[in-house]
Amino acid sequence: MKRILAGNWKMNLLLAEARALFDEVAAGLRGRGDLACVLFPPATLLAPLAAALREGDPRLGAQNCHFEPKGAFTGEISAEQARDAGASHVLVGHSERRRLFCESDPIARQKLQAAWRAGLKPVLCVGETLAERERRETRDVLARQLRRALEGAPSRAPLWVAYEPVWAIGTGVVATAEEVAEAHEWVREELTLAGRGAAGAAGNEVPILYGGSVDAKNAGPLARTPGVDGFLVGGASLKAASFLEIARHLAAGPPD
16 A cells, blocks of 8 residues: 555645646655655646646645535535546545534535545545543544444445544644554544445555644654554645655655
8 A cells, every 4th residue: 555645735825836836746756656645725726737737746636525416505616526627536524624614424424425426535534622632532533423424335435534633733733653543543443343335344445644733843753653554734735845855754664
């Protein structure tokens, strides 16, 4: 399994900036067959970036999608529209969507189904708040989010999971290697024990990424943490130098 480097640009960059950043990242990763890279630009940038894709370039993903294929949903884009614009992946259940736009586990389930319907590979984001961690509820929270989102998943449907502790996203606070390893082990157990669909027979094949203030300084120890198959990077993906340094750490190899 290749290790995975994903960059979530969030609501940043205009077209000229995005093209320059994409080209620099693509050049820095060219010829590296040991990594799979996906960038998640704002929806307005998907089509123009996709139009210039070359063999070996990072793939593109949508940061969000609606669960209906079309309809009167002003301001939304469907999974089919994201695919038509050039996306091959889509983020589902990111904590900012859950917190700022009140997206629930059932909505995450509907969006996963939409992604599979449209032929996109979803990246399901799960993670606990600081209060939940302090109450020692992390394992229960992860189990609930995974079980509810994956209910009714098609057999062996393509899936990546990103563990993103909410208290570490954009705060500069990073979970310790021990905390990350423990959470990833719980996610893996839940995927394997779910017993159906994407989390059943293929549960041990689902890559689990870590996201939460990953940067060039902490990427080395995190990349060597057991159970970490890659990273979902936020702010540090907006600078080619820091993103490529994270790639270097990730490509250095999994834990012994």
